[in-house]
Amino acid sequence: MTPPQDIAGSVNNLARTVSNSLNLSTSPNLSFHSPPTSFRQPPSGSFRDGRNGSGPGQSYASQLAKQLKPFDTKDVKVLLLENVNEAGVDILKEQGYQVEALKASLSEDQLIEKIRDVHVIGIRSKTKLTKKVLEEAKNLTVIGCFCIGTNQVDLRTAAQKGIAVFNSPFSNSRSVAELVISEIIALARQLTDRSMELHNGTWNKVSKGCWEIRGKTLGIVGYGHIGSQLSVLAESMGMSVIYYDVLTMMGLGTARQVASLDDVLQQADFVSVHVPATADTKDLIGPAEFAKMKDGSYLINNARGTVIDIPALIEASRSGKIAGAAIDVFPNEPAGNGDYFSNELNSWTKDLVGLKNMILTPHIGGSTEEAQSAIGVEVSTALVRYVNEGTTLGAVNLPEVNLRSLTHDEPNSMRVIYIHKNVPGVLRQVNGILLHHNIEKQMSDSRGEVAYLMADISDVKEEEIRDLFQSLEELSSCIRTRVLY
Numbered sequence: 001m002t003p004p005q006d007i008a009g010s011v012n013n014l015a016r017t018v019s020n021s022l023n024l025s026t027s028p029n030l031s032f033h034s035p036p037t038s039f040r041q042p043p044s045g046s047f048r049d050g051r052n053g054s055g056p057g058q059s060y061a062s063q064l065a066k067q068l069k070p071f072d073t074k075d076v077k078v079l080l081l082e083n084v085n086e087a088g089v090d091i092l093k094e095q096g097y098q099v100e101a102l103k104a105s106l107s108e109d110q111l112i113e114k115i116r117d118v119h120v121i122g123i124r125s126k127t128k129l130t131k132k133v134l135e136e137a138k139n140l141t142v143i144g145c146f147c148i149g150t151n152q153v154d155l156r157t158a159a160q161k162g163i164a165v166f167n168s169p170f171s172n173s174r175s176v177a178e179l180v181i182s183e184i185i186a187l188a189r190q191l192t193d194r195s196m197e198l199h200n201g202t203w204n205k206v207s208k209g210c211w212e213i214r215g216k217t218l219g220i221v222g223y224g225h226i227g228s229q230l231s232v233l234a235e236s237m238g239m240s241v242i243y244y245d246v247l248t249m250m251g252l253g254t255a256r257q258v259a260s261l262d263d264v265l266q267q268a269d270f271v272s273v274h275v276p277a278t279a280d281t282k283d284l285i286g287p288a289e290f291a292k293m294k295d296g297s298y299l300i301n302n303a304r305g306t307v308i309d310i311p312a313l314i315e316a317s318r319s320g321k322i323a324g325a326a327i328d329v330f331p332n333e334p335a336g337n338g339d340y341f342s343n344e345l346n347s348w349t350k351d352l353v354g355l356k357n358m359i360l361t362p363h364i365g366g367s368t369e370e371a372q373s374a375i376g377v378e379v380s381t382a383l384v385r386y387v388n389e390g391t392t393l394g395a396v397n398l399p400e401v402n403l404r405s406l407t408h409d410e411p412n413s414m415r416v417i418y419i420h421k422n423v424p425g426v427l428r429q430v431n432g433i434l435l436h437h438n439i440e441k442q443m444s445d446s447r448g449e450v451a452y453l454m455a456d457i458s459d460v461k462e463e464e465i466r467d468l469f470q471s472l473e474e475l476s477s478c479i480r481t482r483v484l485y
């Protein structure tokens with residue numbers, strides 16, 4: 001069995017030109033291109049290791065993952081807005097796609113004008129892809145959100161139109177974990193107070209209430225991407241780590257899972273919260289939880305603003321129950337930079353900013369150059385895999401479907417992608433259309449009203465591709481069909 005291979009990685013090494021002469025309609029464009037001349041045979045020429053497809057290299061060549069790009073890549077139009085990171089832009093350009101990268105966002109009218117033409121759009125948080133905009137996006141196949149959130153996209157409309165949406169939720173985990181480490185030390189040494197005093201002309205050299213972090217206990221609430229990174233960093237700095245998670249998880253290093261949130265609160269010198277914002281985690285740390293924390297301990301929240309009851313935090317700080325806190329996220333946050341951190345935003349702001357040893361940062365946990373670059377690479381790679389292979393792993397609005405790659409051992413095979421309404425009887429109809437070919441592998445999954453089917457079929461003749469495509473398009477359940485070969 002040929003192991004799955006990284007198509008994105010092999011694409012550059014197996015460049016091939018596709019003729020437009022038959023004008024067949026296929027993905028990602030609405031007008032077909034002809035199958036490549038290599039449809040029936042693996043392309044000869046040099047492969048990754050320089051072998052040329054003869055002798056011992058032949059079997060290696062035939063086992064290479066086959067590029068599923070029945071279109072000329074230069075026909076794929078990509079519009080990138082909001083200054084997407086260079087690393088992401090390069091990945092798309094390396095595919096040969098036509099990439100237009102703009103620094104700014106576009107107004108709705110400008111967007112409607114532009115989006116009609118493009119197959120792929122990349123945005124960050126400012127561009128709103130509303131129902132109205134998406135209705136005009138006749139050729140759009142996939143949306144890349146080069147950020148964490150996807151609230152700016154009407155995900156339901158996108159799914160109903162068979163447009164996949166990808167984002168990058170975990171590329172900044174390390175950046176957050178590192179910020180927390182800096183905050184632990186800064187809180188333990190009252191660093192920001194000393195700095196602020198000196199900025200105001202006051203020399204205040206004190207050691208009382210200032211601590212090393214070595215030997216102290218860090219309690220992590222939520223041991224996911226960020227919590228586990230933090231665990232490794234903290235341990236390497238001499239802290240002992242305990243954590244609580246709703247899931248049972250293997251601790252890294254000597255970190256130890258405890259049975260309840262109370263265990264963390266009662267044992268930890270520093271409590272750092274890394275849970276998602278859900279109904280269950282709203283006000284996860286409130287008056288009762290502060291009461292259970294060790295006297296003189298510290299609280300850190302780089303997760304989401306709803307997780308901590310801020311009035312309770314203010315009270316715990318005033319009473320001396322906690323010796324300090326670092327807060328990066330707030331229930332209400334301004335949409336842009338400026339003088340917005342006031343009581344109008346959150347009613348307790350004035351009380352919060354007046355507290356000692358209280359580090360307040362404007363949601364910068366994940367804001368580093370490295371995280372931006374990682375986001376660029378992750379989202380662009382997902383876009384390329386979707387355009388070239390149909391893989392939806394990581395999509396936020398379609399079911400996640402993946403098949404191992406076709407290889408050059410399977411020269412007359414093609415991949416059918418059928419995005420359809422999630423209604424009874426579709427599989428029977430689709431397989432009725434595919435039945436004259438051997439279905440080598442098939443996967444189907446649904447998410448709400450939309451389902452995604454992927455099938456690799458063999459023994460397909462060149463002239464049959466258009467008929468297969470059209471028969472699928474004519475089914476009443478069809479949202480979008482793509483054929484890749």
Ligand SMILES: NC(=O)c1ccc[n+]([C@@H]2O[C@H](COP(=O)([O-])OP(=O)(O)OC[C@H]3O[C@@H](n4cnc5c(N)ncnc54)[C@H](O)[C@@H]3O)[C@@H](O)[C@H]2O)c1
Nearest residue numbers: 222223224225226245246274275276277302303304365366
């Ligand atoms: N400050 C920033 O800039 C920034 C950047 C990235 C992420 N975040 C936020 O950080 C948080 C953690 O992100 P992540 O990537 O580590 O998420 P993740 O999904 O990888 O991990 C979250 C963990 O929390 C656990 N969990 C869920 N509910 C829980 C509960 N009630 N009690 C205990 N554990 C619970 C989950 O099982 C999971 O292991 C999220 O809220 C995310 O939005 C903030």
